[in-house]
Amino acid sequence: MTNKAMTNDHMLIGIVIVAAGRGERAGSAEEGPKQYRPIGGRPVLSHTLKQFVTWPRSGPIVVVIHPEDRSLYDDATSGLHDPQRIIVTFGGATRQQSVLAGLQALSGTSATHVMIHDAARPFIDHWVLDRVATMLDSGAPAVLPVIPVTDTLKRGGNDGLVQETVSRTGLYAAQTPQSFRLSDILDAHAKAAASGRHDFTDDASIAEWAGLPVTLAEGSVDNIKLTVKRDMAMADEKLSRFVVPDVRTGNGYDVHQLEPGDGVTLCGVFIPHHLKLSGHSDADVALHALTDALLATCGAGDIGDHFPPTDMQWRGAASTIFLEHAAKLVRDRGGVITNADVSLIAEAPKIAPHRDQMRKNLADTLGITIDCCSVKATTNEKMGFVGRNEGIAAIATATVVYRRSVE
Structure with a gap:
């Protein structure tokens, strides 16, 4: 005391x-x-x-x-x-x-x-x-x-x-x-x-x-x-009357190695491919980056703090679990998620045919409308580990509005 x-x-x-x-x-x-x-x-x-x-x-x-x-x-x-x-x-x-x-x-x-x-x-x-x-x-x-x-x-x-x-x-x-x-x-x-x-x-x-x-x-x-x-x-x-908007933007970055397999999961969508992403969970690099972005808006650490890879209960887990958890933390702290943006960096597979389903998955998981969700993809022009098909990277940005009393 x-x-x-x-x-x-x-x-x-x-x-x-x-x-x-x-x-x-x-x-x-x-x-x-x-x-x-x-x-x-x-x-x-x-x-x-x-x-x-x-x-x-x-x-x-x-x-x-x-x-x-x-x-x-x-x-x-x-x-x-x-x-x-x-x-x-x-x-x-x-x-x-x-x-x-x-x-x-x-x-x-x-x-x-x-x-x-x-x-x-x-x-x-x-x-x-x-x-x-x-x-x-x-x-x-x-x-x-x-x-x-x-x-x-x-x-x-x-x-x-x-x-x-x-x-x-x-x-x-x-x-x-x-x-x-x-x-x-x-x-x-x-x-x-x-x-x-x-x-x-x-x-x-x-x-x-x-x-x-x-x-x-x-x-x-x-x-x-x-x-x-x-x-x-x-x-x-x-x-x-004594509340001002508190608009916060969080960023997240994640990368996973590619290895021989039958497909990758990105934004909750499984895409058949001759490679797969290596990771403790389903290795959804996009949702991992977005989870970190949401946690950043309320100073709640990163995905590893909440779901450590040493914990066997998360082995093979769907990454939507992680994103739902981050969204709940944001809401519990008075935040309203207004936008989610994911950029995927990969030489393959093609993202465009799956973009709308990816956006819908984000909207459903976060409880926002699909027009507030964006998924984009680009190659790395054959440069670096992405260019050599050694891995896929993701950059995510989340915008959250919190209510803050003027005291």
């Missing part, structure tokens, strides 16, 4: 992010839980978690998820810094049970204090976190970020008529992260569970029930909780 996370007699602030809900009000079940739906090109949880991962004072982070959502969580959080700081645990049937599970997981770390935050509040900022932390520094056992209620409040009756106007003086809307001394809130949650109390609406109310004084801190009007489908749409629109 970094020293900057430690202040005030070794006070260490751990984080519990509650992400085990199902989010029924935010859309159809087919869309999945709201914390994994995209806003601004990334899942809600990714935005939320990033704010805590990058906050200088955050210590260990516990994310509480639904037992069925592990793959969704892994996809949503790929690429985040310091993954070793993040502990994943499973929640219960209610938010209260999920928070208790998160606190119990955090109690196994060196954290002395905890911030409990809703995954569906992706617009939390470091200024709010700093204000809450300052109050913890001063010795407050519980801190609640709030914003004053500004709307006029009415109490209605069963008859649909207004019974009275409620004074908004001293009324606040509660936000998260709600923050506490870890031992205090863990004890309060455990006592509430043991007593059969499962009706608390937030962690501050459990602290109040347990007799802990709760200090109010200034929250933020931007720190909204995404609840219904319209909230998701507004959040996506807000983030999209």
Whole structure:
């Protein structure tokens, strides 16, 4: 753990992010839980978690998820810094049970204090976190970020008529992260569970029930909780205004020797020939070059890092597997593949009769239209190893557009 996370007699602030809900009000079940739906090109949880991962004072982070959502969580959080700081645990049937599970997981770390935050509040900022932390520094056992209620409040009756106007003086809307001394809130949650109390609406109310004084801190009007489908749409629109295109071009080069055989595979097309390409897989030099080009756009190494030739499971494997893997890595990082271009350098066999099928194979594998795929071929004018029919080379270029927030 970094020293900057430690202040005030070794006070260490751990984080519990509650992400085990199902989010029924935010859309159809087919869309999945709201914390994994995209806003601004990334899942809600990714935005939320990033704010805590990058906050200088955050210590260990516990994310509480639904037992069925592990793959969704892994996809949503790929690429985040310091993954070793993040502990994943499973929640219960209610938010209260999920928070208790998160606190119990955090109690196994060196954290002395905890911030409990809703995954569906992706617009939390470091200024709010700093204000809450300052109050913890001063010795407050519980801190609640709030914003004053500004709307006029009415109490209605069963008859649909207004019974009275409620004074908004001293009324606040509660936000998260709600923050506490870890031992205090863990004890309060455990006592509430043991007593059969499962009706608390937030962690501050459990602290109040347990007799802990709760200090109010200034929250933020931007720190909204995404609840219904319209909230998701507004959040996506807000983030999209602060996204600039990030166009990246990757290049790949590969070469394979020719040896006696019955044909070569290029761009997924087998072409009968009196020679074949030598390689651990099917030796599709074109797809190998294009795989490297895609990996280059997101700094993911090269084909050998992901599919080492020393691994026997790839012996004779179709190179479309490699290209599909690279395309998925690009998409997982928010990239959109817009163009793929392959140039083959060979004296033989003839490529032109197979070009359209090659382009179709690229389009199908990458999930783009055929007009975004190009395959070309040229000879080496009898010069060098290509000119002597000793091998075939390929040069590939991939263009990918990523979304990048302006921060």
